[in-house]
Ligand SMILES: [Fe+2]
């Protein structure tokens with residue numbers, strides 16, 4: 001990029017995207033003063049309600065002694081916060097890259113504002129983890145691979161589709177569950193402030209992709225929709241199974257349950273029942289996941305696309321299309 005390119009930069013004039021930049025300032029919060037860091041984090045505090053973690057709602061888990069449940073739940077929260085803190089750094093990197101890759105004034109401005117939000121989110125999670133004062137579990141290889149692939153990309157469309165559209169829509173559901181179940185006031189406060197920013201970030205992803213898709217011929221839209229709809233449906237149907245259970249059993253053993261392995265088959269059976277009920281609830285359309293709302297808002301659920309990909313009869317897509325919530329423009 002040269003000075004000449006910046007001399008008369010084009011603004012797309014998109015009112016929604018332009019207003020995101022102004023909102024980034026008016027809805028700003030101060031990392032030091034808007035969070036009360038004097039609230040202590042006790043070493044045995046589970047931080048969230050029992051049922052938040054995978055397998056946390058199974059009767060077998062709920063029958064365990066309180067210190068064991070607290071340990072396992074706190075480990076699950078620590079692991080998630082560790083994924084989130086590194087995810088924030090990844091987001092900061094990709095936004096900094098977007099500032100350099102994008103040539104439109106309003107797009108660049110959003111990316112610059114988002115990079116600063118992500119820096120603040122990273123600091124907030126990092127400081128909370130420090131307050132927990134324990135080693136948190138490592139991130140899993142699948143997450144690391146996905147972040148590495150994103151960091152390696154130099155294609156703005158791919159970056160925005162992955163970060164702002166997919167990952168941030170996906171993360172909104174995690175924030176909602178943490179907000180609903182957080183028992184520690186400091187954790188709840190951080191999540192509340194961060195969620196406010198993340199909904200702007202997700203908004204940019206949706207508005208950018210909707211604009212891009214609107215200008216593409218049908219075959220291009222279909223080619224774009226194919227992998228993303230598969231990924232969205234796959235991640236919505238992904239529920240805690242044996243791999244996650246191994247991690248939970250390890251936590252129980254660490255907490256002193258000598259025969260933790262013996263509980264595994266029973267816990268898996270109970271979790272499978274919970275999974276089936278969860279999926280039935282999603283399919284009912286009572287609550288449309290953010291990923292499907294975003295997919296609908298960008299135009300991935302248009303009839304001609306669904307017909308070409310033969311996704312029209314998928315129960316999750318039918319539920320999203322049926323629900324008035326799925327059409328909401330929030
Ligand atoms: Fe963030």
Ligand SMILES: [Fe+2]
Nearest residue numbers: 091168198201
């Ligand atoms: Fe974000």
